[in-house]
Amino acid sequence: MKAWLAHENGRDLIGVVPPGWTVEVYAGEGTELPSDPATVEFWNAPFLATGEVVALAEGMPALRVVQLNSAGADAWVGRLAGTVTLCDARGVHDSSTAEWAAAAALAHFRNFPAFARAQAEARWAFTPTDELAGKRVLIVGAGSIGSALAARLAPFDVEITLVARSARDGVEPVERLPALLPDADVAVLLVPLTSHTRGLVDAKFLAALPDGALLVNAARGPVVDTAALLAECASGRLNAALDVTDPEPLPAGHQLWTLPNVFITPHVAGSVAGLHRRAFGLVGDQLRRYAAGEPLINVVTGDY
Numbered sequence: 001m002k003a004w005l006a007h008e009n010g011r012d013l014i015g016v017v018p019p020g021w022t023v024e025v026y027a028g029e030g031t032e033l034p035s036d037p038a039t040v041e042f043w044n045a046p047f048l049a050t051g052e053v054v055a056l057a058e059g060m061p062a063l064r065v066v067q068l069n070s071a072g073a074d075a076w077v078g079r080l081a082g083t084v085t086l087c088d089a090r091g092v093h094d095s096s097t098a099e100w101a102a103a104a105a106l107a108h109f110r111n112f113p114a115f116a117r118a119q120a121e122a123r124w125a126f127t128p129t130d131e132l133a134g135k136r137v138l139i140v141g142a143g144s145i146g147s148a149l150a151a152r153l154a155p156f157d158v159e160i161t162l163v164a165r166s167a168r169d170g171v172e173p174v175e176r177l178p179a180l181l182p183d184a185d186v187a188v189l190l191v192p193l194t195s196h197t198r199g200l201v202d203a204k205f206l207a208a209l210p211d212g213a214l215l216v217n218a219a220r221g222p223v224v225d226t227a228a229l230l231a232e233c234a235s236g237r238l239n240a241a242l243d244v245t246d247p248e249p250l251p252a253g254h255q256l257w258t259l260p261n262v263f264i265t266p267h268v269a270g271s272v273a274g275l276h277r278r279a280f281g282l283v284g285d286q287l288r289r290y291a292a293g294e295p296l297i298n299v300v301t302g303d304y
Helices: 051-059 094-109 112-120 144-156 174-183 203-208 226-234 275-291
Strands: 002-005 022-025 042-044 065-067 085-087 136-140 159-164 171-173 186-189 214-217 239-242 262-264
Touching: 002 275, 042 275, 065 275, 094 112, 094 144, 094 186, 094 214, 094 239, 094 262, 136 144, 136 174, 144 159, 159 174, 171 174, 174 203, 203 226, 226 239
Parallel strands: 002 022, 002 042, 042 065, 065 085, 136 159, 136 186, 159 171, 186 214, 214 239, 239 262
Antiparallel strands: none
């Protein structure tokens, strides 16, 4: 029985390997296959894998589990045989992505990007700034990351509204967005990319936000209509903080790079020092569960 891990560090972090199992490392595109993929039964796929890496699964008849290191499973949904169980990394990225979203909002209101540009020019650009305190924050996506963000923002004296596919205690349904958007100073996107969320943030969504609002995208680029966002930000009416874009990577000549009210990071919200410890802790737990015939956790059903 054979398992592939996504990184060499995983060998030391997965814990006890079940008896009879061989563990190898396949780091993804651009690296050599460690052995015949047709004999792999448990695959911890490379982080944010797409394209030819995902296509490998078509030639893996023994494959029974794909365990992702990402919270999003959009690159894999519909690409695996019915005999394969797909599991995401729910919980692994809660703290890191919530930190990024909170930091992006704080940086925007305290004008850090502008001050960084002034520092690069050795210019003492004193000016008062706005503040996060008192702002109305709409978190679109009330999963584990959305809940982690709400907990981190609460001490900043903000008003938080959570939105999910369906209503539950303390969470508004997505159908309420048209009524909620006009009252949002900040709209944070933390939804998975599915057939329902692709293009969710379109011209109508953006037009419903009040003048000066901040859109924070820590979800997936295609959740947002890039042309519509560009139009709103180029006019100066809205602001954006983006960890993901569509297309991604964002081409060097794209206008979003040049707008002073748009802050962009290269899909790094989940890429932190503690990622491997948390991710491979989950991988090891899942491998032992599978080997023992126990139910797996974080199983993707439908789109996510």
